[in-house]
Amino acid sequence: MRAGQRMRPFIGAALAWACAAAAHAGSPHAFRPPPFSSMPGGQYGALVREGYRIFEQTPRYAGEYTGDALSCESCHLDGGRRSDAVPLWAAFGMYPRYQTRAGQVISFQQRLQQCFQFSENGYPPPLDSQVMRALTAYSHWLASGAPIGVELPGGGLKPVPKTGHDPDPVAGRRVYANRCAVCHGSDGHGKKVDGQYRYPPLWGSASFNRGAGMAKLPVAAAFIKANMSYGHADLTDQQADDVAAWMELQDRPADPRKGVLAWLLER
Secondary structure, X not given: OXXXXXXXXXXXXXXXXXXXXXXXXXXXXXXXXXXXXXXXXHHHHHHHHHHHHHHHOHHHHOHHHOOOXXXXXXXXXXXXXXXXXXXXXXXXXXXXXXXXXXXXXXXXHHHHHHHHHHHOOOOOXXXXXXXXXXXXXXXXXXXXXXXXXXXXXXXXXXXXXOOOOOOOHHHHHHHHHHHHHHHHOOOOOOEEEOOEEEEOOOOOOOOOOOOOHHHOHHHXXXXXXXXXOOOOOOOOHHHHHHHHHHXXXXXXXXXXXXXXXXXXXXX
């Protein structure tokens, strides 16, 4: 099952909810993005606000490019502001950069396209599309004052330390039932409030596909350890590994690069 394998998570995964904690500083000396109250005016401000709306409710405002029920904020918490939750302010200044899986240097906009293809299980918006312009503007504004080309504290995901035990999906199922199901549902398909997903589906047809970073056990474990349960991130390293292992076993859309049955052959 490759349970003991570790990998360095990349910025931007993909990828919960709520837009609070603007001053959150989970990592010491984490960069603080500008408050929402300081959003600029004029045409730039209008584009920033549009990008924020797309980020918060991606299927509603960019539905032509999405294939699941997730929004950008499902993985990049608190509107992409929260440290230790793949924040946008940390990602924006790190591009262009070489990406191993692409085998080339990619731009920030190309990274956003990948998010739509894998985390949104959809289609890459054209680089000159209004959706791409708006999301880039919002990301640019969040990174106001951040240094360029510098790995910032709280900007990525910290790998879960090795515990000496392989991740155990059976134990993870119990942890999920006790700690996660109250929000994400006993079936992992998320929960809606007033017809909108408040808690995202973690697997099933409405969730991210197998090409997404969050579909990889080390990435999911790191995200879970740092952020879940939301507001009360107190799972042990082993529990985070176990829950991630349980998630990895569940059904979800295939990686569009590999085909429907490829993930079975890898096991």
